[in-house]
Amino acid sequence: MRQSAARKTIGQALADLRAEFPDADIKESKVRFLEAEGLVEPERTPSGYRKYSTRDMERLRYIIRMQREHYLPLKVIKEHLDAMDRGLEAPLEGGSPTVPRVVLADGSPGAEAFRAERSDVRISRRELVKTAGITEELLEQLEAYGLVHTRTGSKHYDADAVVIAKAAGELAAFGLEPRHLRAFRTAADREVGLVEQVVAPIRRSREEGARGRADQAIEELAALSVRLHAALVKDGLRSVR
Amino acid sequence: MRQSAARKTIGQALADLRAEFPDADIKESKVRFLEAEGLVEPERTPSGYRKYSTRDMERLRYIIRMQREHYLPLKVIKEHLDAMDRGLEAPLEGGSPTVPRVVLADGSPGAEAFRAERSDVRISRRELVKTAGITEELLEQLEAYGLVHTRTGSKHYDADAVVIAKAAGELAAFGLEPRHLRAFRTAADREVGLVEQVVAPIRRSREEGARGRADQAIEELAALSVRLHAALVKDGLRSVR
DNA sequence: CGTGAACCTCAACTAGCGGTTGAAGGTTGT
DNA sequence: ACAACCTTCAACCGCTAGTTGAGGTTCACG
Numbered sequence: 001m002r003q004s005a006a007r008k009t010i011g012q013a014l015a016d017l018r019a020e021f022p023d024a025d026i027k028e029s030k031v032r033f034l035e036a037e038g039l040v041e042p043e044r045t046p047s048g049y050r051k052y053s054t055r056d057m058e059r060l061r062y063i064i065r066m067q068r069e070h071y072l073p074l075k076v077i078k079e080h081l082d083a084m085d086r087g088l089e090a091p092l093e094g095g096s097p098t099v100p101r102v103v104l105a106d107g108s109p110g111a112e113a114f115r116a117e118r119s120d121v122r123i124s125r126r127e128l129v130k131t132a133g134i135t136e137e138l139l140e141q142l143e144a145y146g147l148v149h150t151r152t153g154s155k156h157y158d159a160d161a162v163v164i165a166k167a168a169g170e171l172a173a174f175g176l177e178p179r180h181l182r183a184f185r186t187a188a189d190r191e192v193g194l195v196e197q198v199v200a201p202i203r204r205s206r207e208e209g210a211r212g213r214a215d216q217a218i219e220e221l222a223a224l225s226v227r228l229h230a231a232l233v234k235d236g237l238r239s240v241r
Numbered sequence: 242m243r244q245s246a247a248r249k250t251i252g253q254a255l256a257d258l259r260a261e262f263p264d265a266d267i268k269e270s271k272v273r274f275l276e277a278e279g280l281v282e283p284e285r286t287p288s289g290y291r292k293y294s295t296r297d298m299e300r301l302r303y304i305i306r307m308q309r310e311h312y313l314p315l316k317v318i319k320e321h322l323d324a325m326d327r328g329l330e331a332p333l334e335g336g337s338p339t340v341p342r343v344v345l346a347d348g349s350p351g352a353e354a355f356r357a358e359r360s361d362v363r364i365s366r367r368e369l370v371k372t373a374g375i376t377e378e379l380l381e382q383l384e385a386y387g388l389v390h391t392r393t394g395s396k397h398y399d400a401d402a403v404v405i406a407k408a409a410g411e412l413a414a415f416g417l418e419p420r421h422l423r424a425f426r427t428a429a430d431r432e433v434g435l436v437e438q439v440v441a442p443i444r445r446s447r448e449e450g451a452r453g454r455a456d457q458a459i460e461e462l463a464a465l466s467v468r469l470h471a472a473l474v475k476d477g478l479r480s481v482r
Numbered sequence: 483c484g485t486g487a488a489c490c491t492c493a494a495c496t497a498g499c500g501g502t503t504g505a506a507g508g509t510t511g512t
Numbered sequence: 513a514c515a516a517c518c519t520t521c522a523a524c525c526g527c528t529a530g531t532t533g534a535g536g537t538t539c540a541c542g
Binding site: 289290308 | 528529530531532537538539
């Protein structure tokens with residue numbers, strides 16, 4: 001019934017977008033228009049049907065988010081996407097130029113984050129404290145709770161560490177301390193475990209391309225996890241409002 | 242020719258703006274247009290000539306900066322100006338380097354983003370199954386595990402339900418069943434609890450604007466939670482790859 | 483007092499953006 | 513076989529952010 005969620009026809013792609021942005025009334029014509037403008041380039045079947053990959057879907061979601069949340073014109077969004085294509089990302093607002101910026105810039109189900117394997121960011125402890133805008137003390141606690149860590153076998157931190165530290169810093173401003181955040185770590189670990197469970201058999205298969213399919217699966221699972229999580233939190237918060 | 246610098250005629254105002262934004266080619270017609278749109282309200286002399294105060298000039302400069310730097314549409318800029326009139330801070334003005342800004346919460350646009358999705362989507366069970374592309378059976382399980390539910394006191398589902406159901410459907414394609422997803426629910430609940438903890442005291446305060454500040458806090462916390470979670474998952478997955 | 487620059491209003495016009503629509507036709511799944 | 517789904521292409525649309533011009537008033541200076 002449900003195929004590998006990977007390469008969607010325009011209709012399926014549209015259904016996905018509508019599910020994620022239910023109040024936006026996105027039409028086929030819009031998705032095609034975005035292609036005409038050079039913002040997405042889905043592959044085509046031999047007969048000419050569009051096929052949207054996970055990456056294409058990420059781009060579409062990014063476009064819609066940027067339009068809605070930041071009112072950016074398409075040509076600016078295109079520049080961002082192009083910039084993200086060749087190397088690192090650049091989106092929202094320039095900061096200190098010395099420090100690499102981190103993607104997961106807003107509440108996006110941050111799929112693009114999972115692609116950024118290329119960003120071999122290496123940051124010293126001092127830089128981390130500075131760019132994340134946190135105190136030494138907070139960093140120590142974050143490390144104690146296993147939320148932030150140096151790369152295995154290194155004394156340096158990576159891009160994830162920056163995002164985590166930054167978020168933790170802002171949460172601290174609300175009175176949430178690292179010990180409150182332990183649950184996040186646990187939840188994340190559990191999800192990673194789930195992903196492992198799914199991927200292990202794929203990876204073990206002796207078929208050709210098993211490795212690639214495993215990586216693809218990891219990406220999709222990660223994106224889905226984050227999306228599911230975000231929706232559940234949002235749903236749960238309805239009761240708080 | 243020489244006047245008190247305070248209240249400029251439109252010609253003098255224009256000269257000022259052109260000096261500050263030499264490459265913007267601002268015309269009288271534009272300044273008048275901005276007034277017609279309610280973004281500035283210069284006083285008038287008895288004969289009807291416009292007189293721009295220092296404050297009016299600041300507003301004009303702000304408008305031009307926002308257009309150039311953030312591509313904001315006039316109606317959004319107007320909202321910002323109105324908000325600033327009622328004592329709030331300039332939403333998108335250059336942030337202090339020490340305190341990082343939360344993107345999702347950057348003033349009315351961000352607020353709208355989260356609020357917008359509370360649109361009153363009402364979907365029947367049949368529609369949910371169809372748009373999420375899942376089976377009846379899966380939906381039953383999702384409900385049994387508390388992942389998807391109708392709105393309290395209603396027989397209909399909302400936008401969150403669609404996103405959740407869809408994600409669950411795609412995860413099911415990977416062999417992950419609702420029972421595997423229970424942990425997501427638990428994690429989300431824990432985060433909601435945390436948010437509640439932070440927000441409750443804000444809300445209880447009898448100060449003016451407490452309600453608004455509480456909502457603002459919820460949005461920020463939600464964004465931070467999702468961000469933190471995503472980064473932790475991504476970080477955790479590094480070991481799987 | 484006259485004249486010209488600077489100002490006024492109001493209506494009509496416009497360019498560009500971000501799509502939408504419809505017609506005519508090809509492809510695919512059951 | 514036939515519906516559901518997909519394709520292209522050109523024409524059309526509504527909105528934003530102004531611009532332009534006609535016709536008239538006010539101000540500053542000689």
